[in-house]
Amino acid sequence: MTVQPNETHDVSLRSWVASANQTGTDFPLQNLPYGVFRRQGSNQAFRIGVAIGDQVLDLAAAHAAHAFAGYTELQGGHFTNAVNASNLNALMGLGAPVWSALRLALSRVLREGASQQGALQACLLAQGAAEFALPAQIGDYTDFYTSVHHATAVGKLFRPDNPLLPNYKWVPIGYHGRASSIGVSGQQFRRPVGQTKPPTSDTPVFGPAKRMDYEMEIGIFVGPGNALGDVINMDKAESHIFGLCLLNDWSARDVQAWEYQPLGPFLAKNFASTISPWVVTLEALAPYRHAWTRDAEDPQPMAYLDTPDLRESGAFDIQLEVLLQTEKMRSDGAPAERLSLSNFRHSYWTIAQLVTHHTVNGCNLNPGDLLGSGTQSGPLAEEAGSLLELTEGGKKALTFSNGEQRIFMEDGDAIIMRGWAQKEGCARIGFGEVVGTLLPART
Amino acid sequence: MTVQPNETHDVSLRSWVASANQTGTDFPLQNLPYGVFRRQGSNQAFRIGVAIGDQVLDLAAAHAAHAFAGYTELQGGHFTNAVNASNLNALMGLGAPVWSALRLALSRVLREGASQQGALQACLLAQGAAEFALPAQIGDYTDFYTSVHHATAVGKLFRPDNPLLPNYKWVPIGYHGRASSIGVSGQQFRRPVGQTKPPTSDTPVFGPAKRMDYEMEIGIFVGPGNALGDVINMDKAESHIFGLCLLNDWSARDVQAWEYQPLGPFLAKNFASTISPWVVTLEALAPYRHAWTRDAEDPQPMAYLDTPDLRESGAFDIQLEVLLQTEKMRSDGAPAERLSLSNFRHSYWTIAQLVTHHTVNGCNLNPGDLLGSGTQSGPLAEEAGSLLELTEGGKKALTFSNGEQRIFMEDGDAIIMRGWAQKEGCARIGFGEVVGTLLPART
Numbered sequence: 001m002t003v004q005p006n007e008t009h010d011v012s013l014r015s016w017v018a019s020a021n022q023t024g025t026d027f028p029l030q031n032l033p034y035g036v037f038r039r040q041g042s043n044q045a046f047r048i049g050v051a052i053g054d055q056v057l058d059l060a061a062a063h064a065a066h067a068f069a070g071y072t073e074l075q076g077g078h079f080t081n082a083v084n085a086s087n088l089n090a091l092m093g094l095g096a097p098v099w100s101a102l103r104l105a106l107s108r109v110l111r112e113g114a115s116q117q118g119a120l121q122a123c124l125l126a127q128g129a130a131e132f133a134l135p136a137q138i139g140d141y142t143d144f145y146t147s148v149h150h151a152t153a154v155g156k157l158f159r160p161d162n163p164l165l166p167n168y169k170w171v172p173i174g175y176h177g178r179a180s181s182i183g184v185s186g187q188q189f190r191r192p193v194g195q196t197k198p199p200t201s202d203t204p205v206f207g208p209a210k211r212m213d214y215e216m217e218i219g220i221f222v223g224p225g226n227a228l229g230d231v232i233n234m235d236k237a238e239s240h241i242f243g244l245c246l247l248n249d250w251s252a253r254d255v256q257a258w259e260y261q262p263l264g265p266f267l268a269k270n271f272a273s274t275i276s277p278w279v280v281t282l283e284a285l286a287p288y289r290h291a292w293t294r295d296a297e298d299p300q301p302m303a304y305l306d307t308p309d310l311r312e313s314g315a316f317d318i319q320l321e322v323l324l325q326t327e328k329m330r331s332d333g334a335p336a337e338r339l340s341l342s343n344f345r346h347s348y349w350t351i352a353q354l355v356t357h358h359t360v361n362g363c364n365l366n367p368g369d370l371l372g373s374g375t376q377s378g379p380l381a382e383e384a385g386s387l388l389e390l391t392e393g394g395k396k397a398l399t400f401s402n403g404e405q406r407i408f409m410e411d412g413d414a415i416i417m418r419g420w421a422q423k424e425g426c427a428r429i430g431f432g433e434v435v436g437t438l439l440p441a442r443t
Numbered sequence: 444m445t446v447q448p449n450e451t452h453d454v455s456l457r458s459w460v461a462s463a464n465q466t467g468t469d470f471p472l473q474n475l476p477y478g479v480f481r482r483q484g485s486n487q488a489f490r491i492g493v494a495i496g497d498q499v500l501d502l503a504a505a506h507a508a509h510a511f512a513g514y515t516e517l518q519g520g521h522f523t524n525a526v527n528a529s530n531l532n533a534l535m536g537l538g539a540p541v542w543s544a545l546r547l548a549l550s551r552v553l554r555e556g557a558s559q560q561g562a563l564q565a566c567l568l569a570q571g572a573a574e575f576a577l578p579a580q581i582g583d584y585t586d587f588y589t590s591v592h593h594a595t596a597v598g599k600l601f602r603p604d605n606p607l608l609p610n611y612k613w614v615p616i617g618y619h620g621r622a623s624s625i626g627v628s629g630q631q632f633r634r635p636v637g638q639t640k641p642p643t644s645d646t647p648v649f650g651p652a653k654r655m656d657y658e659m660e661i662g663i664f665v666g667p668g669n670a671l672g673d674v675i676n677m678d679k680a681e682s683h684i685f686g687l688c689l690l691n692d693w694s695a696r697d698v699q700a701w702e703y704q705p706l707g708p709f710l711a712k713n714f715a716s717t718i719s720p721w722v723v724t725l726e727a728l729a730p731y732r733h734a735w736t737r738d739a740e741d742p743q744p745m746a747y748l749d750t751p752d753l754r755e756s757g758a759f760d761i762q763l764e765v766l767l768q769t770e771k772m773r774s775d776g777a778p779a780e781r782l783s784l785s786n787f788r789h790s791y792w793t794i795a796q797l798v799t800h801h802t803v804n805g806c807n808l809n810p811g812d813l814l815g816s817g818t819q820s821g822p823l824a825e826e827a828g829s830l831l832e833l834t835e836g837g838k839k840a841l842t843f844s845n846g847e848q849r850i851f852m853e854d855g856d857a858i859i860m861r862g863w864a865q866k867e868g869c870a871r872i873g874f875g876e877v878v879g880t881l882l883p884a885r886t
Contacts, residue, residue, distance in 0.1 A: 139582075140623050145706060158705070165704050170647050171638055175706040176619035176713065180583050180807050181671055190672045192804035195614055195745065204613050206745050209804075228624055228715070229633045229885065255804070261608050262601070263588060263618040264707025270619070271804040272671070302638065302649050361635035361652075361698070361714040362885070364623050442672065442805070 003100065003238075003283045008032075008107040011427050015110045016117045017124070019053030026420060026430020027051040032106050033243065033278040033431070034059075036087055037130040046086045046133045051278055051432070052110055054127050060084045061123040067109045067116050073101035088136045088279065092223045092242040093367035099223075099242065103283055132277035134184050135245070136221060136368035141182060141273075142358060143217075143249060143372035144174040148348040150377035150385060157393040158257070169298050172305070172349040172357045177249075177372065178270035185434040189250070189272035191411060191441040196254040208441035209252035209268075211394060212409040215375040216322050216385035216417055218344055219247035219275050220351050222369040229362040234307040237352035238282055240365065244318075244351075246276040246417050246434040247372050253388055253408070274436040275370070276417075284429050288421035289313035290345040304360055305353045314350040318421050318431075319343055320376050322385065326404050327412030336416050337400050339390060342376050342383035344419075411440040446543065446681075446726045451475075451550040454870050458553045459560045460567070462496030469863060469873020470494040475549050476686065476721040476874070477502075479530055480573040489529045489576045494721055494875070495553055497570050503527045504566040510552045510559050516544035531579045531722065535666045535685040536810035542666075542685070546726055575720035577627050578688070579664060579811035584625060584716075585801060586660075586692060586815035587617040591791040593820035593828060600836040601700065612741050615748070615792040615800045620692075620815065621713035628877040632693070632715040634854060634884040639697040651884035652695035652711075654837060655852040658818040659765050659828035659860055661787050662690035662718050663794050665812040672805040677750040680795035681725055683808065687761075687794075689719040689860050689877040690815050696831055696851070717879040718813070719860075727872050731864035732756035733788040747803055748796045757793040761864050761874075762786055763819050765828065769847050770855030779859050780843050782833060785819050785826035787862075854883040 008030065014021045015029040027033065029052065037049040037056050049056035063083045068074040079098065082090035091098075109116040145151055148168065155163030167173065183189075191212060197204040223242040226232050232240050249269060256268030292314035294300065301310070320343060325336035349357075354371055375385040384390045387408055390398060397405040409415070419431035451473065457464045458472040470476065472495065480492040480499050492499035506526045511517040522541065525533035534541075552559040588594055591611065598606030610616065626632075634655060640647040666685040669675050675683050692712060699711030735757035737743065744753070763786060768779035792800075797814055818828040827833045830851055833841060840848040852858070862874035 140621055142709075155705070166645070167640075167647075167701055167704065171702050173702070173706055174709050176621055176709070178583055178619055178806060179622075180809055180812070183671075190805055193674075194804050197610075202609070203742075204610075204745070206747060228626075231636075231885070252804070258610055259614050259616070260705070260707075261610065262598070262703070262707070263616055264703075264705070266585075266617050266619070267800070267804040267806065270806045299646075302647070304649060357710075361637050361695070361710040362633055363621060363710065363713045366623055369623070442674070 003286045005286045008103055009287050011425060013107065014112045015052060016112050016114060017053045017055055017110060019055065022053065024428070025053055026428065026432050027053055028427045029107060029110055030427035031280065031284050031429045032103055033280040033284065034088055034135065035277040035279065036133045036135050039125060040129055040131045048083060048085065048088060048091065050106060051127065055124040056127055056130050057120065058123045058125065062120055065119040065123060067120060068102065068105045071101045071105050073098045074105060089368040092136060092221060095224050096239045099281060100283060103281065132184050134182065135277065135279050138179045138182055138368055138370045139366045141177040141179040141370045142174050143177045143374060144172055144349065144354055145374040146172065146347040146349040147375055147377045147385070149346065149379050150375040150389065153377060153384065153389045157388065170302065172353055174358065175264045177273065181270055182273045182275060182370070184277050185274060187272060187274040188437045188439050190439045192252050192255065192267065192271040193441055194252065194255045194267050195258055197258045204258060209255050210408065211253035212438060213251045213253050213387045214322065214415045215249040215251055216320050216342065217247040217249050217375060218318070218373040219245040220354065220371040220373065221245065221279050222365045222371065223367055225366040226359055226364055228364040231362065232355050232359045234305065234352055234356045237355040240355055241282055241351060243279040243281040244285070245279045246419050246431050248274045248415060248417055248434055248436055249372055250436065274434050276432050276434040278432045280429060280431055285316055285421060287426040288317045288429065290315040290317040292350055301353070305356060307352070310350065314352060315345045315347060317343065317345045318419055321418045323416040324406065325414045325416065326410070328402065328404060332402065334402060340382055340384055342378040342385055344376055346378045347373060347376065409438050411438055413438050446729045448729045451546055452730055454868060456550065457555045458495060459555050459557060460496045460498055460553060462498065465496065467871070468496055469871065469875050470496055471870045472550060472553055473870035474723065474727050474872045475546055476723040476727065477531055477578065478720040478722065479576045479578050482568060483572055483574045491526060491528065491531060491534065493549060494570065498567040499570055499573050500563065501566045501568065505563055508562040508566060510563060511545065511548045514544045514548050516541045517548060532811040535579060535664060538667050539682045542724060543726060546724065575627050577625065578720065578722050581622045581625055581811055581813045582809045584620040584622040584813045585617050586620045586817060587615055587792065587797055588817040589615065589790040589792040590818055590820045590828070592789065592822055593818040593832065596820060596827065596832045600831065613745065615796055617801065618707045620716065624713055625716045625718060625813070627718060627720050630715060630717040631880045631882050633882045635695050635698065635710065635714040636884050637695065637698045637710050638701055640701045647701060652698050653851065654696035655881060656694045656696050656830045657765070657858045658692040658694055659763050659785065660690040660692050660818060661761070661816040662688040663797065663814040663816065664688065664722055665808045665814065666810055668809040669802055669807055671807040674805065675798050675802045677748065677795055677799045680798040683798055684725055684794055686722040686724040687728070688722045689862050689874050691717045691858060691860055691877055691879055692815055693879065717877050719875050719877040721875045723872060723874055728759055728864060730869040731760045731872065733758040733760040735793055744796070748799060750795070753793065757795060758788045758790060760786060760788045761862050764861045766859040767849065768857045768859065769853070771845065771847060775845065777845060783825055783827055785821040785828055787819055789821045790816060790819065852881050854881055856881050
């Protein structure tokens with residue numbers, strides 16, 4: 001099930017929210033991503049919002065103002081409860097026909113000339129005056145490993161003789177991550193403390209991690225789930241995906257190297273992960289579907305991971321940018337500097353393949369579960385989605401315009417990730433950004 | 444913080460619930476484990492219950508009958524809400540002083556001669572007339588790997604030259620598991636389907652897993668959690684543990700062998716895990732604390748994993764039994780047959796060490812989180828907690844008294860796990876059992 005571009009994608013559409021019509025906005029009328037917000041400093045419950053230009057539309061208030069009257073999918077107690085919730089889980093669970101009707105309704109009432117403008121003006125809050133919470137209560141978080149370029153580069157560092165393991169091109173490798181420590185953009189967290197083993201010793205030492213890193217990922221929010229024992233087949237997989245966000249999977253490389261065998265990363269990752277406040281729907285991204293390719297020598301996907309439209313349009317063309325801002329840059333008023341620019345279309349596995357693979361054994365997904373794509377590194381060195389790769393395992397320092405250098409992160413460093421889809425003849429679909437800051441270790 | 448034996452542990456205590464005084468019961472007055480139940484076939488909400496003999500005491504009903512009057516820790520809205528909940532999360536979050544007061548109150552009102560007998564008789568339901576739900580809503584599930592005997596035996600099969608990895612004796616190895624597919628005793632699940640690679644081929648095949656196995660584990664339910672960034676130190680770790688249960692971590696060994704590198708087990712484990720309905724409190728187990736030892740040549744634990752009473756009483760003496768009942772045994776009315784008998788005291792890491800290690804990097808735990816101990820295999824071959832070990836990697840069939848043989852599980856097989864602590868001069872503290880049945884793969 002793939003949503004085709006429709007009326008809501010028309011690049012000529014303009015909104016009565018003037019900022020949504022500005023060149024370069026992440027949130028034009030054609031995007032309409034969902035988040036969870038409240039007025040900054042308020043102690044009220046969080047509410048569901050839709051980004052439009054530099055504003056947030058309060059979804060429950062819009063519903064109360066009859067913005068969605070006349071859509072049969074948007075009536076009844078389930079829908080009303082879902083839009084009045086303090087997270088997106090229930091809306092995620094309602095499924096694609098509801099999401100699609102809601103998008104159409106929002107597109108129409110926010111258009112220039114809409115009769116609802118007067119009523120809805122009061123349902124807007126400037127994004128700058130809002131604070132955001134996690135979009136959903138994340139029941140389970142799974143992280144995949146879908147960039148073959150990342151897997152190869154990291155594999156070279158950990159296993160020089162055997163960089164890419166024999167299963168990689170057959171199995172969408174994934175593992176379970178920690179849900180409790182996922183935070184929303186703005187998250188600040190202490191440098192983790194733990195065991196690491198110096199290369200020159202047989203005995204580990206205990207202290208703050210020294211090789212602190214980020215990972216640039218796409219997060220995938222699950223919509224309707226499946227019952228335990230049921231499989232979500234490829235042709236239905238995307239109807240179980242509510243949308244995508246940006247995800248920074250912070251990693252302590254020295255902790256990881258010592259702990260990860262044989263059961264995978266644990267304390268190296270579970271101290272924090274940060275996601276963007278906005279979840280961009282697959283329907284908004286429909287114009288940016290992209291061909292999914294395999295190298296000629298690569299195996300074709302096994303039948304359960306294949307589908308007729310996989311090669312034509314299984315991937316998404318989404319630019320992914322990572323920037324770093326040191327404490328000194330901040331205090332000097334200097335902007336963050338770019339570390340890398342890559343694209344999600346390089347992913348070796350598609351989001352539909354991740355959902356199908358995850359459930360092929362009967363594992364049950366629930367609305368609001370989060371899947372991570374794994375670090376998105378492209379084929380070129382400057383497209384690497386982590387410091388581990390950019391610094392060639394910590395051997396090559398990066399130098400910034402103020403002369404500061406980095407191998408791994410230093411205390412006070414902020415990492416800013418941005419994502420957007422853009423091309424001629426289509427509206428720009430942005431993800432906003434996800435920012436996270438490393439604080440000194442607890443003493 | 445270690446609870447000392449007190450009035451509630453007195454072996455001479457008898458209950459007015461006659462079945463609680465019978466020799467061999469898992470649930471004498473000295474145990475008082477918690478679960479979540481309702482009348483079988485009812486469609487009412489689940490309620491918190493306490494096992495006593497062959498009965499369940501309805502905790503909210505007992506509270507309404509003023510069973511806990513006179514205990515300052517057991518008053519107020521938080522306590523009332525916690526006992527009236529449909530899972531144990533809130534009670535788990537209230538902390539050790541409340542748990543301890545509640546245990547004392549329950550011990551007194553259920554004793555022979557208690558004035559509350561008349562009022563509480565109406566709060567009992569026969570366990571045989573009850574159905575059970577998961578004791579808690581499990582936010583995050585972490586599985587450890589605390590049996591050095593299991594790690595060595597499995598390591599020999601997967602890595603003959605390198606059975607026990609260099610980090611094992613330093614790091615309590617753990618990884619995140621799937622919370623959504625954890626079920627309560629009685630769970631039936633389909634044989635998972637997935638990719639496996641025959642040893643004779645470079646190419647994987649797709650189909651039902653052939654090497655289906657169980658893992659005998661202890662589950663550890665977290666009580667009060669910690670804020671992100673805070674550490675739970677060893678001296679406080681046990682006050683963050685509500686209690687223990689039995690856990691069967693089902694495993695598809697052939698899926699595991701193909702998928703597990705480099706990020707650990709995923710589809711090989713996340714199709715189902717099954718726990719016992721009853722959670723036994725650490726206070727009930729106080730008489731069964733056991734010395735924790737290391738071999739002379741082993742490294743001592745790093746300072747953050749050490750504590751003055753670790754060696755004297757860090758471990759628990761809990762017998763762990765695994766039985767198998769084939770479909771034929773069931774239809775012939777033949778009993779299940781024992782596969783192994785081991786003991787939790789062999790664990791290389793203590794439950795306090797697991798909590799401290801999990802949080803040393805600032806990872807936050809929440810009430811109702813579940814930690815698995817990992818497969819509990821003892822030093823002897825017949826103490827192995829999985830078929831993989833008992834059959835030496837699938838090379839040696841097990842023969843049952845009706846002539847049936849098993850290498851791995853066959854469709855229709857039920858695995859029954861039991862746990863209990865017992866010694867002269869103390870009441871038997873039982874865990875009841877956890878049963879799970881393998882159904883044929885989906886076709």
